Amino acid sequence: MSSVDIKTPYSGSRTPILTINNVSKYFPGVRALDDVSMEYYPGEILAILGENGAGKSTLMKVISGLYRPDSGSISIDEDWFRNNIESGALTGTDLVNPRFTMELGIGMVYQHFQLVEPFTVYENITLGDEITKYGFVIDKKASIEKVRQISEDYGLPIHPESLVEDLSVGLKQRVEIIKQLYRNSELLILDEPTAVLTPKESQELFATMRKLREAGKSILFITHKLNEPLEVADRIVVMRQGKVVGETLPNKASRESLAEMVVGYRVQRKLDRKDLPTGDVILKVEDLEVIDKFSGKNAVDRVSFELHKNEILGIAGVQGNGQSELVSSIIGMEKIRDGFLAMIEGEKATVLNNLSIMERLKHAISYIPEDRNKEGMIPNFSVSENIWLAYQDLETDAEVATGETQQRSFLSMFTIPINLLGKLARLVIDRFNVKTPSSETKMKNLSGGNQQKVIVGREITKNPRVLVINQPTRGVDIGVMQKIHEEIIKLRNSGTGVLLVSSDLDEVLTLSDRLLVMYSGKIVADGTIEEIGMERLSHLMIGGKEGEE
């Protein structure tokens, strides 16, 4: 099969410094890269756009030499790199390996930072290539000076002597970038650089990228967010299922046209939601206070609200204003200092404050945590075992979900019901279209989007009365996002009350029937989006007071 015909819309007579020729890479059961060809020109910001599992990261790893391609080749214009850096002799030209690419001046900035947290900024930057005096003593002064100089040259302000662990995520990323500049990297490869950043930090990063381009550096960045390439890239290459499916320029593309290329079909942003009358109160929160473990202050400060049946209640706010603490306290992961929390069932109210997590789950609350790797799943367990995690003490729910009654015996009280596990797994995999070789595949071998589908799927199939969901679609692509949104709406239509937190304001606005705006642990507004108004919303989210707009 011939590769997709790539025209080179990027003007200029320059020759590519990096050419990828028909590269394929296989993993057991997957074609991660399928006959990929592309060219990279010096001095441009190239965005590689694609869904999770499209092969972007694999391609980066092939370029950096971490993976060897199974077929095809990569040619690097060594002369160009050599002319741009004064580093010494290079060896092993035909064999691409991480050390070689590093010496050549290709620097990777990974999504998960490779920093030593308790070290200072300058120590991290010079690590591995320290500036020394007498041959073995670290020259602190010179190191700091060097870091300061890089930071000034490129306009990336940082304090060389602060500890990395004290820095915000955005600044940590800046340290990573300066580290690559310190090592004379000419080509920077950024792997999903905005995944961990707040919108403001992302804007700062884009500014940094533009500055670096002006300083003559070349940048290749991979992302799954549609607006980013439009904003910052010179050229966009779109990948889907291991193939390059197209290439475009930002001024010729739109969100819609990119989305179409990324997922392969026209995206319908319109969600099928009927307007339902607000139902009865199902969860009542009054004067809730949750303490912040580090500062000892109230992370959630006297919060009161009611969640109704048939309602999606979205919490809007800049991350870190108590939203996560609020939802964790509802499930019991955080202790409540004061106030109360109750489930209402007709006439009966059950106070949840002193119930264990298991008891709360038994009151048909479901919880989807913010960080799936940390709280949501067990990477070394199979898909079906991970699904069972949500059902293990709620066997009747499992039977209702699968529509099968289990035979009960004395022994079955103690053993894992393998049949039921299999049926639950089938249910979730089919309904959410999880891409996995089998239900016995280990969770860690699934892509992020599919992991999220498993987690959301197992909670939604439980048909809970209250669903507490934090960042439902973090790090997943549009296709998965669409599916998860549809399912949340479906659940709401069936009578469930959904409490939604997301750092993606778009998501909160599209899904919610009603909004709570949180700032500094307090609820500063409560109402529908029409009642609050877009302008007032953004004003309140950043701590603006009422009436001073």
Place this chain on the structure above:
Amino acid sequence: MSLNIGALAADSRRRRILVLAVSFGLSFLAMIILILVLNILGTSVDIFLVMDKTFFEPLRKPKMVALIFFWTAPLILTGLSVAIAFKAGLFNIGSQGQMMVGGAAAGIFASNIVPKTQALQFMNRPLIMIPATMLVGVLAGIIWGGIPGVLKAKTGAHEVIVTIMMNQIALSFVRYLVVSQTYSPFVDKSTGDAYGQTSAISKSAEIPLINSSFSTFLDWSIVPTILSAIIIWYLVEKTRYGYRLRAVGENISASKSSGINTNFAIISSMMISGGLAGLAGALQVQGNYHKYIFNSEGTLGFDGIAVALVAGNSALWIVISALLFGYLKQGSLNLESSTDISKFLIFTLQSALIIFIAAPLISSKLVSLTEKISRPRNVESEVNGMSQDNGGGTGGEDTEGGEI
């Protein structure tokens, strides 16, 4: 826990056998090189004699085969003890102390408490005494293992530190009980200067030999031992409790948010762990010595760590792993008793084996290499194929990658 012990458990069965075989081969080679180097330096060790006495003679003579099983039994129990705690994410270094406490408690119970108490005479028959003495050992172990469990769950005290200290306390406390002649009523003073043991246990608590003409060592305690291995395997792999234990060991936050009582899992796994070690101690008293002898455990408790490590903490593999260690132990003893070569020579082999297994990359690389040679294209390496893209986050390509 970032310990490497869990690494092997993830391997496939075929691969684990290969890794084990390669590790064994490597350590074997290391030992031969060591002997040769020593010979060059001036010793005169006959390699063939060493090989025969260590590896072949123990398999030729039925009495020695029986001895291999004799050594294997307590290793299975202490190996299980370490493994079950590890399943819950805990590194129990305290099996040694738990075994010691179990043995001492069983010994004191069967030698002093029951025989000297009028009200308990009804118990003094094998049908009651044998299981009762075992139970006393188990209970003592449960207490000794439970304390670090409770401390871990309630205060966050690290189990490694606490169990090390509990070992020390066990050593001193048991020494006080059975060595100190002046204060302790349990010391056997009849043997003159040979203190350090209790008087003989009641005949009814003794576990009989399987066949005294076959072996004067091998007793029926191998039965409860194998039963324990089967029960622990079933518990961990098939039951709801085991599922929770493994979940807690793999990811405590995810377990918590799914409503699992993590404190219960931690405490109970440490109690089971202690109970198994305690049982090992009791069986030694009942089957072998017929009294509790101070420090007769040797290093059986600590060896359990190595047994579990080699078995990748899987209960059924522990039986095989313990057999291997029992075999090496008998070989080393046979070598020492029939030649003037020290058994410590074989200990170097054992230790090298543990290093090769604890550093799975070495043997795993070799296994990959042979696989590559036999199947040159598209090696099924351990690189986790589908997590190549971001968001997966936990891709395991950093270990045991066949390539890079």
